Amino acid sequence: MISNLGQKSKQRKSLWQKKFSQPIKTLKDLIDFFGYELINHSPFQFLITEEYQKIFQEVHQKFRFQVTQYYLSLANIKNPRCPILLQILPDKKEIQDPFFKDPDPLREEENSPIYGLIHRYPDRVLWYVSHHCAVYCRFCFRKRKVSHRNSNFFSKTYNDIIHYIRSNPYIKEVILSGGDPLSLPDKTLEKTISDLKSIPHLFSIRIHTRMITTFPYRITKELCKIFAKHYPVTVITHFNHPVELTDIVYQKIQMLKFSGVIVLNQTVLLKNINDSLEIIEKLNLKLLRFGIIPYYLHLSDEVAGTYHFRTSLQKGLEIIRQLQGRNPGISIPRFMVDLPNGGGKVPLQNSYLIQYENKNKQYSFLNYEMNPKRIFYIKEKEDESL
Numbered sequence: 001m002i003s004n005l006g007q008k009s010k011q012r013k014s015l016w017q018k019k020f021s022q023p024i025k026t027l028k029d030l031i032d033f034f035g036y037e038l039i040n041h042s043p044f045q046f047l048i049t050e051e052y053q054k055i056f057q058e059v060h061q062k063f064r065f066q067v068t069q070y071y072l073s074l075a076n077i078k079n080p081r082c083p084i085l086l087q088i089l090p091d092k093k094e095i096q097d098p099f100f101k102d103p104d105p106l107r108e109e110e111n112s113p114i115y116g117l118i119h120r121y122p123d124r125v126l127w128y129v130s131h132h133c134a135v136y137c138r139f140c141f142r143k144r145k146v147s148h149r150n151s152n153f154f155s156k157t158y159n160d161i162i163h164y165i166r167s168n169p170y171i172k173e174v175i176l177s178g179g180d181p182l183s184l185p186d187k188t189l190e191k192t193i194s195d196l197k198s199i200p201h202l203f204s205i206r207i208h209t210r211m212i213t214t215f216p217y218r219i220t221k222e223l224c225k226i227f228a229k230h231y232p233v234t235v236i237t238h239f240n241h242p243v244e245l246t247d248i249v250y251q252k253i254q255m256l257k258f259s260g261v262i263v264l265n266q267t268v269l270l271k272n273i274n275d276s277l278e279i280i281e282k283l284n285l286k287l288l289r290f291g292i293i294p295y296y297l298h299l300s301d302e303v304a305g306t307y308h309f310r311t312s313l314q315k316g317l318e319i320i321r322q323l324q325g326r327n328p329g330i331s332i333p334r335f336m337v338d339l340p341n342g343g344g345k346v347p348l349q350n351s352y353l354i355q356y357e358n359k360n361k362q363y364s365f366l367n368y369e370m371n372p373k374r375i376f377y378i379k380e381k382e383d384e385s386l
Contacts, residue, residue: 016217020134020183023066027056033069036076047089056285058088064147064307067135071214074243082149083241083273087137094138094305103144104152105302107342115153117161123172124204127161129154129192130179134215139270139309141301141338146179158192166199173204182211182218190226197230205230208266210238212252219252224259234262237292241274242282245290253290264295267333268309269319275311277322284323294333302340313337313348321350325368 009300022160024030031039031048039047046052050197056065067088075084111120118126131145165171174196181189194203211218212235227233235256239245256263265287269275273282299316300309320335334347354364354375361380366372 002204014186014220016215016220017185019070019217020068023068023134025064025066027053027065030067030072033072038077042077044077044085044089055092056090058090059094062095063090063138063140064136065090066133066147068215070216071135073279074246075201077325081272083243087139087240087270087272088135088383089309091138093308094143097305097307099307100302100310101303102302102340103304105340106141106338108142110342111353112239114157114160114164116157117164119171120342122170124175125165125171125173126175126177126332128152128178129176129181130183132158132178132183133180134183134211137210139268139300139306141303141306142179143303143305152179162195162199164204165196169201172202173206174202175206175208177208180209180211181207182209182223186220186222186226189223190230193226193233195228199321203353204234206234206236208238212237212249213239213244216246216252219255221255222256227256227261228259229245231260232258232262235297236263237263237265238267239265239283239287239292240267240270240300242286245283246287250290253292257291259297263292265292266296266298267294268298268300269311269316270300270309271311273309275315277319277370280319281327284333288328289329294331296336297333299335299337317348317350321368321370324350340374 024033027047034042036048039045044270059065065088071084071088076082077085082288108118108120108126115120116128118128120126128142128145128151133146136147140146165174176192184192193205196202202231227235253263267274267280267283269280274280280297287294297316299313300306300308300311316335320332323332335349336345336347338345351368352366352368354366356363363378363380365378367376368373379382
């Protein structure tokens, strides 16, 4: 075991660490942030009721509440459908879910040869390096682990995991996830990336983080130097709504890009938060303007306590269909579903192929308009060997 790996440094905290250590963790903190009077005259008046106090405490015991002052500053408490508040406020539906009962429907634990390492696909592994997040999103698909200290064995299993990856030549990619990998100190993160980069059969290192959304101060010159030193590194951001893309986020993304980091985004489709063409289109175009490539649009997973965030699969397909042909192709993400029972991720797309006529060797297609009166044909090439 590597000594002090993942443990708190005795050195003076950096500016981002000082800010990171001052989150809003209680309902009182939340009320004080906005002010009692403002809340009392808002659609979120329920926050100051005794009933919600009880709900808050009960849900908080299962899955912690935490939000940064920065992220909360993006909220509009006068908007009953505020996308920030709806993503972070504890809800009794989290402990009274009538449909989703399984805490691990993706069967991550069944595909874990070493605690903290998920090896579902032959060519890649996911490494759970931290249980910490700057903000605990209520729709989190790892609610069974994230925010729980006893779920993190990163330092204890570090050497075993590095050895496992090094010993398996079929692994081409390592995904650092959590929690949030960027909650780790710079030295720990650099050590991890450096050790992975020394493995010759690895082609890709991905860091999945929501920190740039919820706490962009984490992106520092020092961190960017680490990424530049170990080029190339891919960072997958997690923006769900255009309001999350702020001026400081733009500056931090520039820093990452200038350091040679590949920046992609994944979005979760969330009921009453971003499940409309207007919002997803605006989000993806703004991502593009920021220099972030929209990568995945996820159907939310069937995790216990998250049913109230779930949209229909058809809704996602319809949004993708409406984006097609009306937006730059590079701004259209793939619509992804992570199959229950450990089936893994599969991309879904609308079918433009209507039929194949074997007699005429001809394919019939619709285009992005999906107008049944406009059919396009492609003839199958004759077999030149005949």
